[in-house]
Amino acid sequence: MYSPESYEVITDIATAIRSVEKIINYKFNNPKLVQEALTHPSCTDSPSYQRLEFMGDAALGLAVSKYIYLAYPGLDAGQLSLLRAANISTERLARVAVRHGLYKYVFHNTTTLEEKVNEFVIMVGQEEQAEFHGGAMKAPKVLADIVESVTAAVFVDCGYDLQAFWVIIRGLVEPIITPDLLSQQPQPVTMLYEFCQKGRHQVDIKYWRKEEKDIASVFVDGQFVASASSETKENAKLHAAKAALKKLAYKSTGKSDIEVEPNTEIEGAKQKLNELCGRKKWPIPTYRLMGADKQGKWNQSRKSRKPDSKNRKTAYIPLYLYPFLNTTSKSGPFEYLRLTSLGVIGALVKEEVATTIDSQC
Numbered sequence: 001m002y003s004p005e006s007y008e009v010i011t012d013i014a015t016a017i018r019s020v021e022k023i024i025n026y027k028f029n030n031p032k033l034v035q036e037a038l039t040h041p042s043c044t045d046s047p048s049y050q051r052l053e054f055m056g057d058a059a060l061g062l063a064v065s066k067y068i069y070l071a072y073p074g075l076d077a078g079q080l081s082l083l084r085a086a087n088i089s090t091e092r093l094a095r096v097a098v099r100h101g102l103y104k105y106v107f108h109n110t111t112t113l114e115e116k117v118n119e120f121v122i123m124v125g126q127e128e129q130a131e132f133h134g135g136a137m138k139a140p141k142v143l144a145d146i147v148e149s150v151t152a153a154v155f156v157d158c159g160y161d162l163q164a165f166w167v168i169i170r171g172l173v174e175p176i177i178t179p180d181l182l183s184q185q186p187q188p189v190t191m192l193y194e195f196c197q198k199g200r201h202q203v204d205i206k207y208w209r210k211e212e213k214d215i216a217s218v219f220v221d222g223q224f225v226a227s228a229s230s231e232t233k234e235n236a237k238l239h240a241a242k243a244a245l246k247k248l249a250y251k252s253t254g255k256s257d258i259e260v261e262p263n264t265e266i267e268g269a270k271q272k273l274n275e276l277c278g279r280k281k282w283p284i285p286t287y288r289l290m291g292a293d294k295q296g297k298w299n300q301s302r303k304s305r306k307p308d309s310k311n312r313k314t315a316y317i318p319l320y321l322y323p324f325l326n327t328t329s330k331s332g333p334f335e336y337l338r339l340t341s342l343g344v345i346g347a348l349v350k351e352e353v354a355t356t357i358d359s360q361c
Contacts, residue, residue: 056152
């Protein structure tokens with residue numbers, strides 16, 4: 001179990017540069033590269049690490065690819081891809097930043113970032129083993145970004161020499177995840193497919209972008225199971241697969257610690273409905289909820305014996321889909337929209353209704 005140091009941000013640039021050089025055991029010819037590598041985009045008075053992060057992502061990926069390609073000649077392309085992904089994933093690199101204390105040297109102007117990083121540092125300290133597919137909470141992307149930007153600063157400073165670069169930064173990213181270690185912590189997406197294949201179920205993972213975040217939704221035999229969002233598509237898929245596995249395991253054993261985010265579950269159901277409407281060339285449906293007060297809170301009162309618009313919660317769908325379903329429920333609005341969308345999907349998939357509808361009705 002790793003015991004992280006307390007989160008005390010270093011605000012002196014010179015001290016930060018010397019500390020990072022000590023961590024990676026490398027003396028920079030151009031110290032300004034380190035300053036840039038440690039500067040979060042929230043600091044607008046100096047260049048941020050974004051360009052270096054871009055370079056570091058590619059350089060680190062290439063260096064790790066070369067290493068595992070030469071080290072494991074018996075692995076096929078798919079196995080090499082999984083091994084590389086495990087070594088350079090956001091979750092893995094974020095833990096590198098925590099283990100070496102790089103998180104203390106990030107220059108930023110946002111308290112939210114500091115709170116998320118501090119929470120993650122505490123969580124990592126409670127892990128009994130290194131997690132490279134994600135632990136109890138999602139890793140803040142800034143931590144992986146810093147590792148990529150710092151390694152990129154090394155790559156640029158050593159004249160883009162890949163061999164010299166790997167010699168310098170290998171100690172930072174070690175221990176390297178081996179095929180044996182990977183087999184002890186199987187990739188959740190792989191586990192999901194294998195789990196479903198045993199029962200001859202079809203798995204489908206859908207993606208879309210919303211408010212600068214990627215959202216991945218898992219469907220099994222056409223039915224929505226779980227969703228997750230992240231700054232990257234791969235991370236969203238990873239967490240969606242983990243959530244789906246827990247949910248499916250619950251159906252088998254009756255035990256699960258999964259916490260479903262209502263917003264992403266609604267979006268998953270609505271996305272599936274949108275796809276079905278698109279295939280049938282129907283307009284994309286919109287949704288309207290009735291029964292909220294002026295503050296947007298749902299009236300849960302059961303005192304009134306007469307159903308009226310104030311205490312009756314109804315989810316409305318477009319007229320051309322109305323013949324399929326008009327659901328009323330005592331559930332909250334999130335569950336309500338989800339059930340409405342999934343109900344329509346079920347009706348369409350099972351072909352329990354007419355295949356054509358006049359969309360102008």
